[in-house]
Amino acid sequence: MITSAVHVETVTTADQSLLRAVRETLHEADEALMCVAFAQEKGLYLLDRELSDLRRRKRRVRLLVTTTFQATSPAALSLAYGQGIDVRVLNPGGGTYHPKVYLGLGGGRASAVVGSANLTGGLFSNVEAAVRLRGLAGEPAIRGVLDWSEALWSDGRAEAWQPALAADAGEETFAPGLYEALRAEVARDRVFHTLGRAPRVNVVTEINPAQLYVETERSRDKRGGSEPIPAWMFNLAWERLRTHGRLANTELLNDLRVHRSSAVCAILSRLPGVKKEEGRRIGLLWGRNFRKTGNGSCPSERG
DSSP states (O other), rough: OSSOOOOOEEEETTTTTTHHHHHHHTTTSSSEEEEOBBBBBHHHHHHHHHHHHHHTTEEEEEEEETTTTOOOHHHHHHHHHEEEEEEEEOOOOSOOOOOEEEEETTTTEEEEEEOOBBSSSTTTTTTTTEEEEETTTTHHHHHHHHHHHHHHHTTOOOEOOOOOOOOOOOOOOOOTTTHHHHHHHHHHEEEESSSSSOOOOOOOOOOOOOOOOOOOHHHHHSSSEEEEEHHHHHHHHHHHHEEEEEEEEIIIISSSSOOTTHHHHHHHHHTTTEEEEESSSSSEEEGGSSSSSOOOOOOOOOO
């Protein structure tokens, strides 16, 4: 039975409810509009399953961003465009475009997540909060968000984004500091062991600004050599660990959808400032959560 009540809840990154709310908003939608200041590859990958389902169902998805501060990457816009998302860029000039609104509509109902998180790894890794509204699309509290977002989308200063506008979309690269730390550890010893009860050997055969190549027994059987792990997987894991102090392998696999979670955990566990969590579960601790034992300085993080 449909009622006129608007359901309101607070969602945050502390308990992962913010990312779940955005995913559910897209999953339940017949049409979606995301008005965010910044978009990055890792943010799109966090929502890849829901966006792919919308594309499979031939539903419209729109994304409105700004490129003023260079925090929105051409790689992200190229990825969004390739996913069939209608992309526009709004750079007002006299002011700053800085919203974070995720909308989903379908069957006369709507869901809106309005808060502080951009379409980046911040959906999961930063300290972020939002309010989620759910109810009939005509309810004043929801209608206000819908109308405001549509007005932004229709702003005469908004321009459609095309791949030709980006000279080189490229791929997401490792965060500054993280790349240098990884290179130094790989140079010291290319062999990394997974953190489970039966450690397996992972050999890093190459690292470049966008990927790290790992050879395992499985990759040798499957590909005859190593397989790439894209930088965005490490960036997501690194941001979450640095911000919240802990990172479990299950979070990385199930919540962040990083399918190379074992290798990522194994490699990050050897960086300065990181320690394997004691106990049965596979997890990492950031330096503030354990006493340092002279394991060096901590690599810096991109904001």
